[in-house]
Amino acid sequence: MLLAIDAGNTNVVFALVDEARTIRARWRIATDPRRTADEYAVWLSQLLALEGFARDDVSGFIVATVVPRALHNLQVLSSKYFRTEALVAGRPPVEWGIAIDVDEPASLGADRAVNTIAAHALYAGDLITIDFGTATTFDVSDYTGAYKGGIIAPGINLSLDALVTAAAKLPRIAIEAPATPSVVGRNTVDQMHIGIFWGYVAMIEGLVARLKAQVGRPVKVIATGGLAALFEQHTTVFDHVEPDLTIQGLAMMWQNAHIR
Secondary structure, three states, X not given: OEEEEEEOOOEEEEEEEOOOOOEEEEEEEEOOOOOOXXXXXXXXXXXXXXXOOXXXXXXXXXXXXXXXXXXXXXXXXXXXXXXXXXXEOOOOOOOOOXXXXXXXXXXXXXXXXXXXXXXXXXOOXXXXXXXXXXXXXXXXXXXXXXXXXXXEEEOHHHHHHHXXXXXXXXXXXXXXXXXXXXXXOOOHHHHHHHHHHHHHHHXXXXXXXXXXXXXXXXXXXXXXXXXXXXXXXXXXXXXXXXXXXXXXXXXXXXXHHHHO
């Protein structure tokens, strides 16, 4: 089986994927570039055992990371504890394989490139892929699969953290839909819920509308990331929700590299 790793700014997600690209198990741990391969191995071995697997069940290893300092220890984890070389998304033999049609192709985050590859493999036509992570990213790809650019906005948790940190009297609240459809809050907490949640939905809908107008052709909107399912219940802007798009993309890239 394949161990696919998505190392983001907030969390590192490990997923065990079988030959049919079915995710058999997944785990996440807070991103810390100082975490050693030995620490990863102890943590991961225990979790594999809890799911009925062992390290010997892993025959492939692929990593996408937007945290360069975290990569070395993940590569050591692969070679030392899984006795296999870690493939790194975007490097031979798992290059992107799509046109990166932007001013600075090298600056594109690995997760965004992988999401674009996976979205194009799953859905035809022009696409907008929205990933709800530390940042909320909007990625535009055309009907050929070429990456054309996008938008980076603060993630909703980041926005809330900034608000609470800067305003001494505001409490920390959960990220959830307001209890009523009213957008006139009657107390501080309700007003914060309305501002954070409905303000974020309005941002998503507004930016997607502007992107669609600029593309000028029919566009499908694909959402991924942990909060995609929450927003899906309160907007009609998404055509499809794929919670594991990055992991799916990594599995596709790994399989394609071994078919060649």
